[in-house]
Amino acid sequence: MTTRKNSILAAAFFIVFMALLAGCNNAFGVFHEIQTEKPQEGTDTFYEVNVKAIVEDASNYYAAMAKVFYRPTSGNAGDIWKLLKVNGTENYFCSGIAADSSGNIYVASSAATDGRLNGVYMTADQGSTWSDLITTADPIATKIVDALFMANDTLFACAHTLDINDNQFYGLYYYDSGSKAFVLAGSNLNDMKNEAIVNVQWDGSRSEYWAISHAKAFKGTAGSMAADTTSGTPVSDSDRSLQGLYIDSNNAVRISTYDDYLFTLSPGGSAWTSAAISEDGDQSSSIHLGAMIEVTGPSTETQPRLVIANSYSPYGYFEYKLDGSGNAIKGSSGFLAGGSSIYNSTVNYKPVITYYLSKDAKTLFIGLAACNTEAYGLYSTSFSATDDAWSGWTAE
Amino acid sequence: MKPRSIVIICVLMTLVSPLWAQNNEAEASKTVIETQRQGSQTIAISVGGNVPLFILPKDPDATEPVTLGVGASFGLQYQYFIANHISLGGSLYGSFSSTIAGQSLFVAPISAHAAYWWDAAPMEYTAGMDLGMTVMRLSGDGMLTPFAKLGGGAYYKIDEAWYIGGQSYFxxxxxxxxxxxxxxxxxGAFLEVSVSAVYHF
Known part of the structure; x- marks a missing residue:
């Protein structure tokens, strides 16, 4: 009996020991990480929040959460962000924010109580005066607005209605400056059941807009957008959903998916190609790709990189060379983060919602879902020409 | 004087005081008290703080002089007296500390423990050392590394079985x-300063 008991104890000890050993990472220096940490003392405004969009005008950066906050572009990370009054009130819920190249800021303001749309307001003077784009006859006037997108200086809005079973019926609209009203972006982009639009981008090489829902991709001119039928176009299935859309500087259309693939449609290409995004180049069930943006690195880096979010623990992002050469690089080893320690104490373990690269391409913001993480939801990193390097993530 | 310096001085005094008591012990009684006789056993629980002392060598990329805060520690220890005054056993400890960037360092050593015990009623004292392994995890990633600690404690007799006091280990x-x-x-090195309850049986 004693022998059996000892055997069980030995087996249990062995299992615990092996479990501990399996959790070890020889490439991760615990004390090294601690030694090289930097304090992250952001403003309380962004403590444990979700930042869903960042835009910029001639004077300020604007970050959208439930409300919009702003700080001067001439300031620094850690400066105070002030609450933006929209159409004269602080009592609103920001359903979406966008900015055009002329410096106009657009905010979809909804009732904080029930999400009913107050209006889509535009300001050309940093919030001093506002005008409402919505008229009573506007098709989105009675809908719930989910997001605003700006592409090629055209304002798009994703909006939905609910039925009695709480099914959501989404539509994508664009603002027609001629009729001064929101118009359906395509006749089929209406009443899409539980199919919200994730992003809208402008494809300069084809002179077309692209949009994705989690189910499929759409393309076309404003008012004539329709589901993409290009050979190999990604569509959702039991494993796959579409998560990110980006048109890179080569005018290649990029779509990231939940099942760890980056789909690419080259300019003039007749079919989509795909590549798994991971450090070893293999598809991984524990990597779920998300939002993307393109950044340029130090002069030693000949290729710009796509920054591709991983929406599965440990979250964060990968950096991936634009020409697809080599495997993806974990964010902690990339050129944006400023070192593994900074990456692990800022971006890691928080899902990436959005990025914003400043107009001068010198400051990159990353908006995170930081709820309950005892950390911040907005960080930035700046490129120094003197140092020929990105500074590393710093809490805003 | 910095709080860390005060803590270190207090701990050194705690460690040195048993040596004075040891001299008194020789004069007081030559008999071995029951709790420290061969065959006795103890279980001790402790709760306290863990002061980071140093991490060496220094990292050239480090920009902050201090990046790890004082943490909390807790532990459980079993000992068996293989001879009068001398015990062998094991320790299971845990320690949490926060970094300046808000990460959490978790250290969980499991170790073999050897100690020498003596008394000067109503106090008893111990000095000992541990050798073992520890899991270290920093917000999800971690390492399994060797571990050693050295120190002692002083405990006041509450009744025949229970003593309560303080201990400090490097x-x-x-x-x-x-x-x-x-x-x-x-x-890396830490200084554990704990209150401890010891049960003899």
């Missing part, structure tokens, strides 16, 4: 990396 953690990651090798 923790030494060599974080060893191999191969191409050998450059990540560091040596």
């Amino acid at each position: 923790w030494f953690i060599p974080e060893l990396h191999t191969g191409s990651n050998a450059g990540l090798t560091r040596y």
Whole structure:
């Protein structure tokens, strides 16, 4: 009996020991990480929040959460962000924010109580005066607005209605400056059941807009957008959903998916190609790709990189060379983060919602879902020409 | 004077005081008290703080002089007296500390313990050392590394079985990396200062 008991104890000890050993990472220096940490003392405004969009005008950066906050572009990370009054009130819920190249800021303001749309307001003077784009006859006037997108200086809005079973019926609209009203972006982009639009981008090489829902991709001119039928176009299935859309500087259309693939449609290409995004180049069930943006690195880096979010623990992002050469690089080893320690104490373990690269391409913001993480939801990193390097993530 | 310096001085005084008591002990009684006789056993629980002392060698990329805060520690220890005054046993400890960037360092050593005990009623004292392994995890990633600690405690007799007091141990953690990651090798040290309850049976 004693022998059996000892055997069980030995087996249990062995299992615990092996479990501990399996959790070890020889490439991760615990004390090294601690030694090289930097304090992250952001403003309380962004403590444990979700930042869903960042835009910029001639004077300020604007970050959208439930409300919009702003700080001067001439300031620094850690400066105070002030609450933006929209159409004269602080009592609103920001359903979406966008900015055009002329410096106009657009905010979809909804009732904080029930999400009913107050209006889509535009300001050309940093919030001093506002005008409402919505008229009573506007098709989105009675809908719930989910997001605003700006592409090629055209304002798009994703909006939905609910039925009695709480099914959501989404539509994508664009603002027609001629009729001064929101118009359906395509006749089929209406009443899409539980199919919200994730992003809208402008494809300069084809002179077309692209949009994705989690189910499929759409393309076309404003008012004539329709589901993409290009050979190999990604569509959702039991494993796959579409998560990110980006048109890179080569005018290649990029779509990231939940099942760890980056789909690419080259300019003039007749079919989509795909590549798994991971450090070893293999598809991984524990990597779920998300939002993307393109950044340029130090002069030693000949290729710009796509920054591709991983929406599965440990979250964060990968950096991936634009020409697809080599495997993806974990964010902690990339050129944006400023070192593994900074990456692990800022971006890691928080899902990436959005990025914003400043107009001068010198400051990159990353908006995170930081709820309950005892950390911040907005960080930035700046490129120094003197140092020929990105500074590393710093809490805003 | 910095709080850390005050803590260190208090701990040194705690460690040295048993040596004075040891002299008195020789004069007081030559008999071995029951709780420290061969065959006796103890279980001790402790709760306290863990002061980071150093991490060496220094990292050239480090920009902040202090990056790890004082943490909390807790532990459980079993000992068996293999001879009068001399015990062998095991310790299971845990420690949480926060970094300046808000990460959490969790250290969980499991170790073999050897100690020498003596008394000067109503106090009893111990000095001992541990050797073992520890899990270290920093917000999800971690290492399994060797572990050693050295120190002692002083306890006041509550009744025949229970003593309560304080203890202080110097923790030494060599974080060893191999191969191409050998450059990540560091040596860390902490000072544990705890209140402790000891049950003899």
